[in-house]
Amino acid sequence: MILKMPERVKTPEEIAEETTRETLRLLAEAPVPVGMETRLLAKLREQPQPRRVLRWPLRVQLAESAGMRAAAAALLVALLAGGGWGIAALTWPAQQAGASRESVRPALGGEGFSTAGAMRTPQTLKGPAVPMTVAAPPVTTTLAAVPEAAPTKKAAKKAVASAKSNAQGKTVDKKVDETER
């Protein structure tokens, strides 16, 4: 006599797992369409061969070495860094020159209210008015047109005489003033 073990009751999770697995397995084992492989190969053969490589006439064997590559890379880095530094050197001093200087506030006595940076103008008395002298228009004559006159003896005598007469006139005037007083 063979005793049969009672079947274990499956949990809902197990049933769900079985069901899901069964369904997904059906999809995973779906038959492949007939002739798919041939179609794929034909399609791949149709694809153009677009890769073309230019062969340089001057073949530099060294360029293919790692050392040359590193040197070229270093050169590029140096160029970039130099260019960057050049731009920075051009722009930074200009920025400093263009910066506005803070105006120095005039020192005010005491610690009262400030004038909020207003410039103080000193009060000045009205002084004697200076008569405006009309400036003579500049002489535009050329040296060639008007030659410089050489001082003559007559002119010198005239000048001395007029100076003397002036001096005498002044002394006469002084004496008249004193008498009037």
Place this chain on the structure above:
Amino acid sequence: MSAGQAVFSNWMEIAEEQVRAVECAPSEDAAVAALVTEYSGTLYRVAYSVLRSPADAEDAVQEAFLRVLRHRDQLAEVRDNRVWLIRIVWNVVLDRKRRVKARPETDDVTEMERVLPARGLSAEQLASAAEHHARVLACVERLPAKEREVLQLSAFEELSSVEIAAVLGISESSVRSRLFRARNLMAELLNHKRSLR
């Protein structure tokens, strides 16, 4: 013309004979053809399990192989061709699925009727089985994307959890935890559906 001048004149202009098409290495083409022969079936099934349309799945496989053709020079660096190809087709499939709107459940019923083994089943039994599987698929579609993807890939017996992790770009422990969550969620969804009926 001196030799130096000749060199520099040639340097500036590229003569016709200097532009040569690199003959595609026949070994690379043969390698791609071998990949098609060996893995096209697996890739089709992976694509079909997500897209559930034979034409769309075939298109996805073709697109995947075209990508392979574009990167055939990297074939030598690939360690596991199968996982690499499944990963490519998986990305293609996900791209396509994002563009396509949600499939109606009736399409799934029709598709499941086509896929179900018809032996020993009457037409009625076949129809009811197809409806049942379509309902399960509808529940699968309601899962979060991460859990759904792991669940769908786990249905492929030939894929281990390590390979699933490699395809999805996650760790193996993540695969296991996502699979656990997916099963629990599926149980909830299926029980809820049963209670509604």
